Amino acid sequence: MFDVLVIGGGVIGGCVLRELSKYSLSVCMIEKESDVAMGASRANSGIVHAGFDAKVGSLKAKFNVLGHAMMEDYTKELGVKFERNGSLVVAFSKEELNALYELKERGKKNGVQKLRILNKEELKEIEPNLSNNAVGALYAPTAGIVCPYKLAIATIGNAMDNGAKLVLDFECESITKNGDFFSVKSKDDREIFSRIIINCAGLGAQKIANMAGDFSFQVKARRGEYLLLDKNQSGFVKRTLFFAPTEKGKGILVSPTVDGNIILGPTADEVEENFTDTTTFGLSQIQDKAKVMTPNLKLSEVITSFAGARAYCDRHDFIVEESTVVRGLINCAGIESPGLTSAPAIAKYVVEDLVLKDVEGVKKEDFNPTRRPDDFFAKLDVDDKNEIIKREPSYGRIVCRCEKITEGEIVRAIKVNPKATTIDGVKRRVRAGMGRCQGGFCQPQIMEIIARENNLSVFDINKGSKGSYIVKEITK
Numbered sequence: 001m002f003d004v005l006v007i008g009g010g011v012i013g014g015c016v017l018r019e020l021s022k023y024s025l026s027v028c029m030i031e032k033e034s035d036v037a038m039g040a041s042r043a044n045s046g047i048v049h050a051g052f053d054a055k056v057g058s059l060k061a062k063f064n065v066l067g068h069a070m071m072e073d074y075t076k077e078l079g080v081k082f083e084r085n086g087s088l089v090v091a092f093s094k095e096e097l098n099a100l101y102e103l104k105e106r107g108k109k110n111g112v113q114k115l116r117i118l119n120k121e122e123l124k125e126i127e128p129n130l131s132n133n134a135v136g137a138l139y140a141p142t143a144g145i146v147c148p149y150k151l152a153i154a155t156i157g158n159a160m161d162n163g164a165k166l167v168l169d170f171e172c173e174s175i176t177k178n179g180d181f182f183s184v185k186s187k188d189d190r191e192i193f194s195r196i197i198i199n200c201a202g203l204g205a206q207k208i209a210n211m212a213g214d215f216s217f218q219v220k221a222r223r224g225e226y227l228l229l230d231k232n233q234s235g236f237v238k239r240t241l242f243f244a245p246t247e248k249g250k251g252i253l254v255s256p257t258v259d260g261n262i263i264l265g266p267t268a269d270e271v272e273e274n275f276t277d278t279t280t281f282g283l284s285q286i287q288d289k290a291k292v293m294t295p296n297l298k299l300s301e302v303i304t305s306f307a308g309a310r311a312y313c314d315r316h317d318f319i320v321e322e323s324t325v326v327r328g329l330i331n332c333a334g335i336e337s338p339g340l341t342s343a344p345a346i347a348k349y350v351v352e353d354l355v356l357k358d359v360e361g362v363k364k365e366d367f368n369p370t371r372r373p374d375d376f377f378a379k380l381d382v383d384d385k386n387e388i389i390k391r392e393p394s395y396g397r398i399v400c401r402c403e404k405i406t407e408g409e410i411v412r413a414i415k416v417n418p419k420a421t422t423i424d425g426v427k428r429r430v431r432a433g434m435g436r437c438q439g440g441f442c443q444p445q446i447m448e449i450i451a452r453e454n455n456l457s458v459f460d461i462n463k464g465s466k467g468s469y470i471v472k473e474i475t476k
């Protein structure tokens with residue numbers, strides 16, 4: 001029997017699990033996929049929003065501003081890259097320019113610091129590749145960028161290092177309340193008992209609530225497609241460039257990523273469930289819009305496309321509350337953007353204000369808030385690298401040529417919490433396969449390393465989700 005069970009291994013579940021692991025509680029996370037960070041937390045813009053966008057008084061506004069304030073220290077502890085690159089909402093007409101003053105006012109009410117309207121000349125000076133048609137912008141110097149899936153992976157890894165349990169490939173299919181505890185069953189009939197459930201299932205959050213007997217909200221999916229440019233375009237823009245926001249969200253942006261790529265997107269269209277295929281229409285929409293923002297953009301440098309799906313809810317705000325009909329069920333639902341930014345603050349609120357009122361937890365004195373960065377080796381100088389290579393020669397063998405990732409780093413990703421078991425899992429932890437060739441050269445080697453380290457055959461290794469095998473049969 002666990003004190004608390006977190007359902008869903010995205011960035012919200014991850015931050016909640018880490019917060020829980022600070023206390024003397026027995027805590028567990030279940031995730032339906034073979035790895036964590038496989039939902040919206042895998043594919044989004046990675047922007048740490050300043051907080052001027054959300055409606056004044058909403059939970060989105062509250063948690064955005066609080067989460068934004070926490071992000072720098074939070075990522076430092078976890079060894080996750082965070083950069084305060086600033087953002088610009090760019091106006092292309094007088095009407096849009098006027099709307100920026102409203103946005104600035106909203107930001108002020110939400111508690112956002114240092115917002116400023118820039119004129120055309122100021123804009124061109126700081127972003128020379130911006131279109132000459134831009135007439136002004138709202139500048140938020142405090143906005144930042146982070147790698148979303150690395151944040152989720154690091155929070156879950158750190159929570160596990162502090163005693164939390166992770167069960168993968170556990171798709172919750174039924175929830176029964178027996179007196180003061182829940183029985184949670186998987187598709188394949190495994191069962192976990194817990195006193196409290198925290199529903200962080202993203203697009204699956206409505207189904208989880210329904211299983212427990214709560215029918216108070218609906219969650220729908222809105223897909224966002226992206227294009228990613230090669231690192232050779234690094235520096236093309238320094239800040240995150242937004243168009244003026246619309247009803248459907250913040251629109252298509254042009255932004256650097258923390259790893260030196262340029263990201264373009266997302267689109268916004270309603271889809272059934274977690275439908276994350278890319279489309280010709282969506283990708284050409286992105287190209288057209290991005291060219292309006294930055295006409296000199298080299299679209300020939302696109303190295304990949306992908307899509308994520310936002311879980312938005314009929315209440316038009318985040319749901320972060322104990323269910324009013326099922327005691328002990330805490331719902332974190334409808335966490336669309338700015339959910340990534342808000343995650344640390346949502347987690348703190350959930351644990352301190354909702355969980356600890358029902359279960360007794362004492363702060364652990366031996367909680368270790370830090371985690372060694374997955375990219376620690378790349379950051380070392382040559383002498384330190386050589387020292388490690390002397391002890392462990394696999395750190396001297398480059399496997400991913402584009403990103404210069406060594407066998408030692410890949411083996412480490414397979415061994416440290418939360419252990420990578422798939423090719424995409426390795427990719428998300430150490431960037432092997434993230435470069436220009438997108439794994440064309442290193443994928444077979446990574447597959448062999450995962451198989452070797454787990455005493456498995458290459459036939460057992462998945463690319464991503466269960467069943468996505470690469471090797472089907474031997475041809476020669």
Ligand SMILES: Cc1cc2nc3c(=O)[nH]c(=O)nc-3n(C[C@H](O)[C@H](O)[C@H](O)COP(=O)(O)OP(=O)(O)OC[C@H]3O[C@@H](n4cnc5c(N)ncnc54)[C@H](O)[C@@H]3O)c2cc1C
Pocket residue numbers: 007008009010011012013014030031032033036037038039040041042043044045046047048049148170171172173200201202203204205208223224225266308309310311335336337338339340341342
């Ligand atoms: C296109 C796009 C752009 C975005 N841009 C930004 C941005 O720039 N900045 C920002 O702050 N936010 C952004 N967001 C929002 C942010 O990505 C989300 O708020 C955040 O990732 C939500 O995390 P989550 O943990 O709630 O959901 P998820 O990451 O989707 O995690 C939910 C998990 O639950 C699991 N699950 C579901 N059902 C079950 C079940 N029955 N049993 C077990 N496990 C289950 C899923 O497999 C999944 O891993 C964006 C989102 C999208 C899609």
